[in-house]
Amino acid sequence: MLKNFIQNLPKAELHLHIEGTFEPELMFEIAKRNNIQIPFASVEEIKAAYEFDCLQDFLDIYYQGANVLIHEQDFYDLTYSYLQKCAAQNVRHTEIMFDPQTHTDRGVSFETVISGISKATKDAEKNLQVSSLLIMSYLRHLSEEEAFKTLEASLPFKHLITAVGLDSSEKGNPPSKFKNVFKASVKEGYIPLAHAGEEGNADYVWEALDILGIQRIDHGNNSLQDPKLIQEIIKRDIALTVCPLSNTALQVVDDLKNHPLKKMLDMGLKVTINSDDPAYFGGQINTNFEAITSALDLSKDMLYQLAKNSFQYSLLPSKRKEIYIKELDTYNKNN
Ligand code: ADE
Numbered sequence: 001m002l003k004n005f006i007q008n009l010p011k012a013e014l015h016l017h018i019e020g021t022f023e024p025e026l027m028f029e030i031a032k033r034n035n036i037q038i039p040f041a042s043v044e045e046i047k048a049a050y051e052f053d054c055l056q057d058f059l060d061i062y063y064q065g066a067n068v069l070i071h072e073q074d075f076y077d078l079t080y081s082y083l084q085k086c087a088a089q090n091v092r093h094t095e096i097m098f099d100p101q102t103h104t105d106r107g108v109s110f111e112t113v114i115s116g117i118s119k120a121t122k123d124a125e126k127n128l129q130v131s132s133l134l135i136m137s138y139l140r141h142l143s144e145e146e147a148f149k150t151l152e153a154s155l156p157f158k159h160l161i162t163a164v165g166l167d168s169s170e171k172g173n174p175p176s177k178f179k180n181v182f183k184a185s186v187k188e189g190y191i192p193l194a195h196a197g198e199e200g201n202a203d204y205v206w207e208a209l210d211i212l213g214i215q216r217i218d219h220g221n222n223s224l225q226d227p228k229l230i231q232e233i234i235k236r237d238i239a240l241t242v243c244p245l246s247n248t249a250l251q252v253v254d255d256l257k258n259h260p261l262k263k264m265l266d267m268g269l270k271v272t273i274n275s276d277d278p279a280y281f282g283g284q285i286n287t288n289f290e291a292i293t294s295a296l297d298l299s300k301d302m303l304y305q306l307a308k309n310s311f312q313y314s315l316l317p318s319k320r321k322e323i324y325i326k327e328l329d330t331y332n333k334n335n
């Protein structure tokens with residue numbers, strides 16, 4: 001019964017790395033047409049390699065997969081394929097992170113990346129009725145100077161980008177490392193967001209809030225270490241984009257039954273459900289909803305609240321939020 005409710009529940013996805021949607025089948029296809037060798041003989045072999053002990057373990061393989069993306073059409077196909085999955089799961093709106101440095105460091109131009117991605121989002125809005133906003137993420141294992149170069153490269157395409165994010169290896173790369181580039185990004189009109197408290201501790205979340213001024217926290221699990229921080233997040237009305245299957249795949253949480261999501265909701269934290277890197281972590285957004293619902297015995301009211309949060313804490317203008325929430329409310333009343 002709840003499986004059906006989840007399937008058709010209107011929702012938004014707010015934490016999604018486009019490079020993390022790269023399914024092995026499409027990876028093989030693009031590698032072949034670009035004449036690039038990948039170190040796997042079959043789709044099954046790729047899937048078998050997806051066993052991770054920690055975030056870094058995953059990142060190593062994730063950056064390797066992205067190496068086959070060369071042409072604008074590759075980025076288009078990757079993005080459109082994800083957006084088709086959104087449509088099939090009643091994801092009405094998505095906020096897509098992309099990592100320009102993963103590509104520009106290999107000699108692919110910023111323009112190639114953003115053009116392929118943004119053309120796919122425009123076509124999906126028209127053909128699939130899924131809306132999208134783009135989040136340009138800085139890789140935190142690289143220097144702030146490198147991030148500044150990315151900011152500079154993005155400026156001709158500013159009209160296509162809504163926010164900046166911060167991702168990659170968290171431990172040892174605190175938000176304060178990116179203080180100046182975030183300040184400059186905000187000056188350019190980008191909304192500041194960041195991964196914080198996934199593997200890093202609560203201090204990293206404090207820094208992301210106070211030094212970078214972020215308006216949404218990606219993951220944020222380790223905020224629960226600090227009751228003062230929890231109160232501050234609630235006071236500032238900031239949402240946490242939680243990714244259940246990512247958390248178990250990267251051993252941030254040992255078992256979904258011990259996932260803190262329900263605790264977060266009970267404390268009054270604004271939480272959303274997301275897939276993070278669905279091709280690597282065993283499921284799209286609806287699989288995440290189903291898995292956490294069954295592990296924590298979530299109620300229909302909780303699922304409604306999670307979907308409502310996803311629109312409420314999106315980066316959309318309030319008029320658009322209202323339209324989506326109205327659609328959700330009608331659905332909730334009739335199901
Ligand atoms: N890049 C892609 N997925 C990520 C995650 N879960 N944490 C940090 N960086 C990422």
Ligand code: ZN
Nearest residue numbers: 017195218276
């Ligand atoms: Zn992420």
